[in-house]
Amino acid sequence: QVQLIESGGGLVQAGGSLRLSCAASGRTSSTWAMAWFRQGPGKEREFVSAISRSGSSTWYADSVKGRFTISRDNAKRTVYLQMNSLQPEDTAVYYCASAVAYRGTDPRTYDYWGQGTQVTVSS
Numbered sequence: 819q820v821q822l823i824e825s826g827g828g829l830v831q832a833g834g835s836l837r838l839s840c841a842a843s844g845r846t847s848s849t850w851a852m853a854w855f856r857q858g859p860g861k862e863r864e865f866v867s868a869i870s871r872s873g874s875s876t877w878y879a880d881s882v883k884g885r886f887t888i889s890r891d892n893a894k895r896t897v898y899l900q901m902n903s904l905q906p907e908d909t910a911v912y913y914c915a916s917a918v919a920y921r922g923t924d925p926r927t928y929d930y931w932g933q934g935t936q937v938t939v940s941s
Contacts, residue, residue: 820844820930827935838899840914852897856910865923904939
């Protein structure tokens with residue numbers, strides 16, 4: 819089992835920044851590929867970003883490319899999502915997910931999920 823706990827969400831004005839964290843614990847958690855998804859009001863859960871086990875490969879949704887940066891610290895078993903130039907359309911609950919290896923953008927293919935953290939961007 820892998821446990822994931824997100825933190826760092828909150829309320830920010832458009833153009834502002836937030837950094838989300840996802841702390842992992844449990845079996846081989848430091849070596850799993852990690853991803854961020856988000857789900858806005860009335861919307862389906864969508865892929866935001868992912869990072870490989872080693873951190874050498876990253877993937878981003880087109881909507882966040884150039885604004886968001888994913889990183890990880892395996893010693894701390896934590897993955898981060900630095901979000902800059904936030905816009906109201908980024909408002910969503912952000913979820914951390916993990917899998918043995920990068921599984922692409924379909925949330926159904928990830929094995930473990932955190933409880934989510936709310937990000938609200940005001941205009």
